[in-house]
Amino acid sequence: MSTDRSAEDLALEIVREKIFQRFYDELPYELTVVPVSCKSLRDGSMRVEHIIVVPHEGVKKIVVGSHxxxxxxxGTSARMELQRMWGHKVHLILTVKVGK
Known part of the structure; x- marks a missing residue:
């Protein structure tokens, strides 16, 4: 795939898209996805890390879900889409935190 967007921007957009697809009517649109890192590893794979910042503990419970x-x-659906687009393995790390 050819694009003028950076890998970090693309990963961020895919993660946001998957969050809103999964939680369509359940979540307020007050959550934010913050990129932490996006880098190539020696084995040719990519390591992408994001923090999902939610407004309060109740929303965190929804985003994390049961167990x-x-x-x-x-994470799985975003990782699979990124792997398909980039053509190599992606290590996607998502963390949910309550904002201040």
Missing amino acids: GAALKHV
């Missing part, structure tokens, strides 16, 4: 299932669903 982390909701966050895993978002």
